[in-house]
Amino acid sequence: MFAAAWTASPQLPSEGFTPNWSREGFWRQSLRQVVRLTAGGERVRVRFSNAYGNSPVRIASGSVGGSVGRAGSVRLTFGGAAEGEIPARGELVSDAVQLAVEAGESVVAALYFDTATGPATFHAQAFATSYRGDGCLLGGEGYTESSESWYFLSAVETDSGRTDGIALFGDSITDGFGSTPGADRRWSDALASRTGRAVLNAGIGGNLLLNDSAWYGERGVRRFGRDVLQLAGVDTVVVLLGLNDIGFSETDAQPTYKPAPVVSAGEVIAGYRELIRQAGELAVIGATLLPFGGSDHWGERAAKVSHEVNEWVRCSGEFDGVVDLNRVMADPGDSDRLHPAYDFGDQLHPNDEGYGVMADAVVPCL
Missing domain, CATH: 2.60.120 (Jelly Rolls)
Structure with missing residues (x-):
């Protein structure tokens, strides 16, 4: 097979x-x-x-x-x-x-x-x-x-015959932005080396959960079927998506950050529920959004919505498992900011070390 x-x-x-x-x-x-x-x-x-x-x-x-x-x-x-x-x-x-x-x-x-x-x-x-x-x-x-x-x-x-593949579904953090180009140091690479399982990267930089983008792909709730459910040999998906939905409206610096409607925590949660519904028998692991304080995605409204979304992921019980990447990746001195040792430099994306820490965190959930 x-x-x-x-x-x-x-x-x-x-x-x-x-x-x-x-x-x-x-x-x-x-x-x-x-x-x-x-x-x-x-x-x-x-x-x-x-x-x-x-x-x-x-x-x-x-x-x-x-x-x-x-x-x-x-x-x-x-x-x-x-x-x-x-x-x-x-x-x-x-x-x-x-x-x-x-x-x-x-x-x-x-x-x-x-x-x-x-x-x-x-x-x-x-x-x-x-x-x-x-x-x-x-x-x-x-x-x-x-x-x-x-x-x-x-x-x-390949004809591996394996049915325990893991799909990582997300945006630029899943895609590997901030990792060393040409070195295969994305968190999907790190997770594959730690588990010995096929790990399939279904990330698109800039992707939104709820809205299509001419620059950053079809909305997550629409592309999930093609980019995850149609993959052969997958039994688990890790969802790390929604940060751009929350953060794009905080900045006018990037013309590509359009559309950028203001979204509520309830709308993001409804998007997660739709992914869970579509997943059917696949195990769905929910990941909390990483800290992004100080980045161009950050603002008072974004802080409030991201906190509410992360608390729902942790406590709702609707995912088959939860990995709290927000806490694992946070600066010990400021929980809203990415740990300096894991920061690529934009206070938004991890570096190679940070991607390795993310992989370590999800292993116990598999």
């Missing part, structure tokens, strides 16, 4: 705050992307998303191989053919290929597009480097440009 070993949540093509190729797409170009798996196996298959494309995307050829320094890549096929087509607003799954991989190993997915793709469904903040170059470069040489986003690639699955 195949189960997800790596995922990235698809987003609408946009300029966002990270330079990327999503609006221009690809034409007569190759794309090389590197992802770190959290489960091993003897066979691999790859999922590609065109969720936000208005026309099909043709993959002329593709390959998947082991990490840099390890010999061997395998050509991908699609229904037995060397080329494939990702339907408009749909997805394409490759045939399974023989490729032995281990948990924690990186794999390289390479694609060649011989016709124009149009704007590319992508994941804006990869905190890993992707490469492109002119012509068919599946042999590995000739890539001349780089980007910190993933394109069309939405999942890598």
Whole structure:
């Protein structure tokens, strides 16, 4: 049985705050992307998303191989053919290929597009480097440009047969903002290394629980089905989402922080209840929102709403389990602020050490 070993949540093509190729797409170009798996196996298959494309995307050829320094890549096929087509607003799954991989190993997915793709469904903040170059470069040489986003690639699955995968559902904190780029130090990476289980990152930087954003993805209550419930081999989801709903309206500094309606604790709680309802038999662990005092999301109203939301998460009994990240990550001298040792520098996002502390905190809840 195949189960997800790596995922990235698809987003609408946009300029966002990270330079990327999503609006221009690809034409007569190759794309090389590197992802770190959290489960091993003897066979691999790859999922590609065109969720936000208005026309099909043709993959002329593709390959998947082991990490840099390890010999061997395998050509991908699609229904037995060397080329494939990702339907408009749909997805394409490759045939399974023989490729032995281990948990924690990186794999390289390479694609060649011989016709124009149009704007590319992508994941804006990869905190890993992707490469492109002119012509068919599946042999590995000739890539001349780089980007910190993933394109069309939405999942890598292995024949691990495991059914105990963990999905982390959230915003930029789950996505890994503040972690060292290229080092795989997100809290999903840390949790995978501590548990030995597949941990699937379903975070989108800037994502909102209750409202769609042209920059930061569809609302959490809408994308939950695609980005969590459709993942193969998952039995648990950790929800850490809602901070942007509360904090975006506190600042006018970022034009991308729109829409930014003022929301109540009751509205955020209703959003959590909707996720719990959709989850069905999945175990849902609720995480309290991290301290964010002093950040651009902070204000008197945001403080009040976040306190009320966190108290509900702790005490309602509606989640299958609770991890109190707010208390674990707080400054001992000011519980509204992120611990200085765990702060990336914006009083909002953890650093590598902080993400490790978050992973340690959730392990007893699993």
